Amino acid sequence: MKLIFSPASPFVRKVRIAAIELGLIDKIEFVPITLAPGQTNDAYVRDINPLKKLPALILDDGEVIIDSYVIVEYLDDLAGGGKLIPASGPARWKVKSDHSLLQGMLDSMLLCRYEKMVRPQGLRWQAWFDDHWHRVWQGMARFDKQGDALSRPIDIVQIGLVCVLGYADFRFADCGWRKAYPNLGAFNEKMLTRHSVKVSLPPAA
Amino acid sequence: MKLIFSPASPFVRKVRIAAIELGLIDKIEFVPITLAPGQTNDAYVRDINPLKKLPALILDDGEVIIDSYVIVEYLDDLAGGGKLIPASGPARWKVKSDHSLLQGMLDSMLLCRYEKMVRPQGLRWQAWFDDHWHRVWQGMARFDKQGDALSRPIDIVQIGLVCVLGYADFRFADCGWRKAYPNLGAFNEKMLTRHSVKVSLPPAA
DSSP states (O other): OEEEEOTTOHHHHHHHHHHHHTTOGGGOEEEEOOOOTTOOOHHHHHHTOTTOOSOEEEOTTSOEEESHHHHHHHHHHHTTSSSSSOSSSHHHHHHHHHHHHHHHHHHHHHHHHIIIIISOGGGOOHHHHHHHHHHHHHHHHHHHTOHHHHHSSOOHHHHHHHHHHHHHHHHOTTSOHHHHOHHHHHHHHHHTTSHHHHHTOOOOO | OEEEEOTTOHHHHHHHHHHHHTTOGGGOEEEEOOOOTTOOOHHHHHHTOTTOOSOEEEOTTSOEEESHHHHHHHHHHHTTSSSSSOSSSHHHHHHHHHHHHHHHHHHHHHHHHIIIIISOGGGOOHHHHHHHHHHHHHHHHHHHTOHHHHHSSOOHHHHHHHHHHHHHHHHOTTSOHHHHOHHHHHHHHHHTTSHHHHHTOOOOO
């Protein structure tokens, strides 16, 4: 199978960490592509993903799976199931819901980045930036208090969280999340001892 | 269980249709709330969803499930599983991936609405609107060609698609999707014969 990717995408990083942790990384061929808001990429939009988002997984039979979370679920299933996402019970819904929060935090971080660094300067709206950054910040506060989520064996919540924190360092280096959320700082350090997390760090900003 | 909702949200509509189709609507108490970009709602953000998004499902034990898709998965599981989302095999991944496309189309439609109707007039960026509307339009083109997705027994893809089309009518009434995509027009008419789809139509814009 092939993964269409860009090295700076936190959504791609999530899939990459999951694939390494599941022992499936050698089964995936990585195919780079560049996509940006306001720029067209007709072939990708027409044939792969109308949303112009990364990553996309192309299976050997040509079927395309989009959305980083669905790709992780697919890989987890391929690895036997229940590895990074609990297979049943209350833990399953807690993990899925927590992951949705992380996904929304990443979406908001990307909106903040577009607002502050991509949108033409005279067209920026501070209230929009503040609104989305507040979501990120409140989300971090939520996880900072979740001792269990920070200490249990690795799962998709921990992977998503380390991608949020890595993206904060990559694009919002001065935001001060380590000082505000010391438990997340300790969690991030511990996660960085893992090969999967270390090798997937974003390139220098 | 309680569903925190707003009647105009297409994400809420998806859950409502699913709950009716699954025979679970009577088990859910609907609790209305108003949320808007640039406005704060501290209690909801702190206690329920830091993303300030709807809907949220509150279980009887107090656990919160966020994200309309995760809520539908939870309800599907509660109803026995495999009803609106195939339980296994290639159909499962196709449906999940197609639903992610629809979810992204709705996200882009909301970004278009905020850009055109909520952001202060002098701060609007046409290229951003066009980029996101193009995603919606290309996504519709993709589904217009998927005869199987439009005609098989109801599932989460059909529910998501009817929510996309209903939201297009609600917020972008002049966009002309019926003319551009006649198969989607016929699909929408057929879906509107269902009680679940009819009673969940958005209020007058």
